[in-house]
Amino acid sequence: MPQDLTPGQLLARGACRCLVEHGFACVTELVPKPGLRVDVMALGRKGEIWVVECKSGRADFTSDHKWRGYLDYADRFFWAVDADFPAEILPADTGLIRADRFGGEIARMAPELRLAPARRKAVTQGFARTAALRLQGRTDPGLPLAPGPAGVTFSP
């Protein structure tokens, strides 16, 4: 077990496993614009972009005043919460993934609000560059320009 992961990161791991089962590829802790970091961004086989925010408890959700900003970077937006989380406090027009550290399932599909083409292109490129630079950093520790964990910032 990875003992060093936070409750939110463990939820993210389970949510990512769930998304892979649905044909998505995931990147965690992605920064689509300065000051905005999404827990999970997922890219589907047809280029669809989903964002998942992981909430370890009620306080974690009620203290989040940024989440509506994530809607601008996804075709569908989901929360990932554990079995004990009071789902009734989450907005009805968002998706829901019930997860734990081992996996998860989509409990409620999110409505689709398709990104504009220019935004989709920028987000896909940022996703691609972040994933590739992180992978490079892992396969070649001697890389001259070591990308930080926050990866690449991309906008618009």
Next chain:
Amino acid sequence: MPQDLTPGQLLARGACRCLVEHGFACVTELVPKPGLRVDVMALGRKGEIWVVECKSGRADFTSDHKWRGYLDYADRFFWAVDADFPAEILPADTGLIRADRFGGEIARMAPELRLAPARRKAVTQGFARTAALRLQGRTDPGLPLAPGPAGVTFSP
């Protein structure tokens, strides 16, 4: 030193370091369509796509009858060869990176043949999904669907 890398993979490592210095993010051994595997694909900050084929010697180049197929998946195409490689046998209308296991430099810029938008979109998505799935496989060995080293095939 990674003793288990082939001469071509060591050239790829050096070429990738060079490309990172030029602002690109790289994925190695990418399969853009069945039967076609590129040694290095690189994605720039403006979405530009470069492909690099690594040749460890003259025979490695003369036996490659597929390389013109790579031109359909890149804005610019380069060879990566070591200092001893006879560069005069390479086509003049291709780029050249002189590399070794530690790094490299662009010795001749490749001409630009820009991809059509639909192809660029498909290639960028495939690059993104391949990088993300490989990264996921490394960060979460317990992933239910372990992506193989060949990654994702994407076309057109």
